[in-house]
Amino acid sequence: xxxxxxxxxxxxxxxxxxxxxxxxxxxxxxxxxxxxxxxxxxxxxxxxxxxxxxxxxxxxxxxxxxxxxxxxxxxxxxxxxxxxxxxxxxxxxxxxxxxxxxxxxxxxxxxxxxxxxxxxxxxxxxxxxxxxxxxxxxxxxxxxxxxxxxxxxxxxxxxxxxxxxxxxxxxxxxxxxxxxxxxxxxxxxxxxxxxxxxxxxxxxxxxxxxxxxxxxxxxxxxxxxxxxxxxxxxxxxxxxxxxxxxxxxxxxxxxxxxxxxxxxxxxxxxxxxxxxxxxxxxxxxxxxxxxxxxxxxxxxxxxxxxxxxxxxxxxxxxxxxxxxxxxxxxxxxxxxxxxxxxxxxxxx
Numbered sequence: 044x045x046x047x048x049x050x051x052x053x054x055x056x057x058x059x060x061x062x063x064x065x066x067x068x069x070x071x072x073x074x075x076x077x078x079x080x081x082x083x084x085x086x087x088x089x090x091x092x093x094x095x096x097x098x099x100x101x102x103x104x105x106x107x108x109x110x111x112x113x114x115x116x117x118x119x120x121x122x123x124x125x126x127x128x129x130x131x132x133x134x135x136x137x138x139x140x141x142x143x144x145x146x147x148x149x150x151x152x153x154x155x156x157x158x159x160x161x162x163x164x165x166x167x168x169x170x171x172x173x174x175x176x177x178x179x180x181x182x183x184x185x186x187x188x189x190x191x192x193x194x195x196x197x198x199x200x201x202x203x204x205x206x207x208x209x210x211x212x213x214x215x216x217x218x219x220x221x222x223x224x225x226x227x228x229x230x231x232x233x234x235x236x237x238x239x240x241x242x243x244x245x246x247x248x249x250x251x252x253x254x255x256x257x258x259x260x261x262x263x264x265x266x267x268x269x270x271x272x273x274x275x276x277x278x279x280x281x282x283x284x285x286x287x288x289x290x291x292x293x294x295x296x297x298x299x300x301x302x303x304x305x306x307x308x309x310x311x312x313x314x315x316x317x318x319x320x321x322x323x324x325x326x327x328x329x330x331x332x333x334x335x336x337x338x339x340x341x342x343x344x345x346x347x348x349x350x351x352x353x354x355x356x357x358x359x360x361x362x363x364x365x366x367x368x369x370x371x372x373x374x375x376x377x378x379x380x381x382x383x384x385x386x387x388x389x390x391x
Contacts, residue, residue, distance in 0.1 A: 075111070082378045221246050
């Protein structure tokens with residue numbers, strides 16, 4: 044038998060101590076709310092304590108204690124509206140957007156006690172998909188009308204809105220549209236390249252495209268994504284970025300267990316895309332968390348990547364529509380009024 048070196052023997056106790064100190068952690072999503080007759084797709088996590096959700100049947104809810112308790116309401120006069128997205132600035136100030144007819148944008152300054160109509164349109168051709176804000180600047184994106192995606196902009200935190208010139212909006216091909224599934228098919232993002240923010244629209248249907256302007260209001264570019272496409276249930280559903288690394292997830296929600304063509308990433312601001320080596324099943328939302336970690340979710344369950352989208356692993360089989368975070372406060376929301384809170388549990 045070969046004799047062990049004394050140097051290696053001395054390292055063994057140290058390695059054991061390091062393993063004990065670091066531990067092994069498993070990801071867990073704990074359901075904290077469920078059983079309400081609403082499909083939640085709008086989610087805004089404001090701080091490590093405050094989060095808002097919005098959904099069908101005019102439903103809004105807010106937590107001020109990191110998800111332990113939630114205050115629910117149906118917005119008076121809008122009990123049939125489907126609020127597919129919400130963006131909040133505090134526990135008092137928030138903006139909600141409805142999909143379908145009428146297209147609506149409402150705002151509250153008193154924590155939801157009252158809501159003011161900021162935009163109202165009964166034109167059935169207007170269908171809002173998502174909304175995003177960066178400071179006072181915000182934008183609502185809708186499906187194409189006359190060959191261009193619809194964009195409405197605000198420069199005063201949602202107090203007033205104005206439609207962007209269609210000629211300065213991205214082109215929508217025949218059969219192309221975005222999915223109002225999680226409020227993340229549109230993004231105002233830090234592109235990591237310039238001093239101003241950019242805009243991104245991801246789409247599906249006849250084609251899965253990423254339409255992006257590296258600077259707000261500037262020329263749009265388009266890249267076809269290696270994501271499932273070609274029918275109305277397939278395409279790119281969600282975009283996120285840590286600045287330099289861009290990720291897109293999606294797939295075909297009618298075949299939500301398939302793992303082919305469901306996730307891809309870019310290292311050069313959207314110019315070229317690489318399909319995930321180990322992809323997730325269908326996902327409707329992806330969110331950057333920290334470092335190389337991203338989380339995603341959908342009807343097929345929730346997944347995590349620790350290598351910036353190259354490989355994905357499943358952490359939970361429960362169906363959710365959306366996941367967002369503020370630091371370590373990570374919230375999931377979905378159908379049946381379901382809300383879950385993410386945590387890491389030490390297993391060793």
